[in-house]
Amino acid sequence: MTPEALDCGVGWNGRYRCGSPGCDRCRKRQIRRECRAVLKGFDAPDCRFVPVTIRLGATANAQGAITQFRSDLRNRFNLCRQLSRWWFSAAIWGWIAVEEGAGRFEITAHAIVRIGPLLGQADVREAMTRTWDKPDQIEVGSVVGRIDLPALARIMVGQALTASSQWHLSLQDFRSLRFRYGGATVSMRRVAQVCREPMPTLF
Numbered sequence: 001m002t003p004e005a006l007d008c009g010v011g012w013n014g015r016y017r018c019g020s021p022g023c024d025r026c027r028k029r030q031i032r033r034e035c036r037a038v039l040k041g042f043d044a045p046d047c048r049f050v051p052v053t054i055r056l057g058a059t060a061n062a063q064g065a066i067t068q069f070r071s072d073l074r075n076r077f078n079l080c081r082q083l084s085r086w087w088f089s090a091a092i093w094g095w096i097a098v099e100e101g102a103g104r105f106e107i108t109a110h111a112i113v114r115i116g117p118l119l120g121q122a123d124v125r126e127a128m129t130r131t132w133d134k135p136d137q138i139e140v141g142s143v144v145g146r147i148d149l150p151a152l153a154r155i156m157v158g159q160a161l162t163a164s165s166q167w168h169l170s171l172q173d174f175r176s177l178r179f180r181y182g183g184a185t186v187s188m189r190r191v192a193q194v195c196r197e198p199m200p201t202l203f
Ligand SMILES: [Zn+2]
Pocket: 004, 005, 008, 009, 017, 018, 019, 020, 023, 024, 025, 026, 027
């Protein structure tokens, strides 16, 4: 466990928190906040959700690895959309865990992919392993419906944000550990159009 930042909630009669991802107290609040955001901004009618864990490995440069990951993820989603309209309504929200050991940082991304009615677990795994192709680098869980989204969010957000590292104390706030890609809303009219098209040949 990392210690609470010493001045968290102390100044200004406890009105302000430090907000650092290295602070135990702020982390608990942030986990609750992120879970609420998932239900408010990521849930959508007729969608299902797949948990994905991406192990980025150990690095001496945590910030560099995270920047590279964001760019790789954007490229991966853009490619998927170019190759198949089935990906148009897909989106991903995730959180990055940084664990420290022997001067190196182990980086893992914990994410939820929102899929429309057309994609399945195998499509997500296939797409992700095209970019992250080392053995066991990608783990894709079972598809869940909207009713199980709150529980899934608690697991994925919790796994990512409870990873403790002194490195987190150098961050200003939790936004550095969050990634989101894909539209907040889903156009069902567009999905209906795609449903009438023939099965695309993927990749
Ligand atoms: Zn704090």
